[in-house]
Amino acid sequence: MGRNQIIDALLNELGELAPAGYVLGLHFRFAAPLMMFQTYDPAWMDHYTRNAYALRDPMIAWGLAHSGATRWSDIDLPDPFGIMNEAAEFGLGYGVCVSCGPLTLRTIAGLARNDREFDDEEISAITGIVLRLHHETKPPDHLTPAEREALQVIADGDRYAAGAARLGISESALKARLTTARGKLFARTTAEAIQRAKDYRLI
Structure with missing residues (x-):
């Protein structure tokens, strides 16, 4: 299986674990990811982009400050713009954030569902997939x-x-x-x- 096929398969696995969609930014550098994948409701993404929420999102702030995984409900950071409450109104009621890699090439993923919290087994599986995607998409340190x-x-x-x-x-x-x-x-x-x-x- 080629690398692109492996990446596609891992993204499919991620999608199956996130009924309300996911967003995945791989290898952030200078505030922009090398690659970005997202399957959230387009209406939420339009609203999120229009309001420049990426600069204010507690989930992204947590991902930049920590490595590991946490439920959105456990993120204890200010949310003066009410982003998490607005996300719930768009069907993203419960979520998990996974962050890995060095700060200079950080990968951050957010996955959502609207029926219940993610359980520990699901979070473990999601973390493993995100780590593999981080590894599979590592940018080259040289070209010939x-x-x-x-x-x-x-x-x-x-x-x-x-x-x-x-x-x-x-x-x-x-x-x-x-x-x-x-x-x-x-x-x-x-x-x-x-x-x-x-x-x-x-x-």
């Missing part, structure tokens, strides 16, 4: 010189043909290098790969 060069020529504004000529390789070889770089960086596009490579100071 060929991959860095391929990203750099495109970052400099060259088209494929010009970039290949600049490197003295075929266009298909350039595209192959870009493909492997995108895979390592979990990027869907070359532009996204370039930005992530810059974020992680790989180019």
Whole structure:
């Protein structure tokens, strides 16, 4: 099973444990995650985004300050904007937060249901899945010189043909290098790969 298939399978497992959905930010760096997945009700996500709640969310604050897992009801932090109460109005009545990894690459997940608290066994299973996702999606600490060069020529504004000529390789070889770089960086596009490579100071 390839890495992307493993990630998809783990996300499916996470979804089965969260009847009201989940949000997962993997490897936060400079306040933005390397990857984000979420299955909450779009109406809640629209409301959350419109009100810039990410900057005020007690769950995220807990996740940045702690490693481990906790029920939302056990988070003892100020919530002056009433975010947790509003979440309940959108069907996110009970939840769990899981946080792992170093502060410079923190992964934070929130999972919700609306019928009861998550039990200890469920929290243990969720924690294991989040830890595996954190591990499977760990950003690279290096690219090969060929991959860095391929990203750099495109970052400099060259088209494929010009970039290949600049490197003295075929266009298909350039595209192959870009493909492997995108895979390592979990990027869907070359532009996204370039930005992530810059974020992680790989180019």
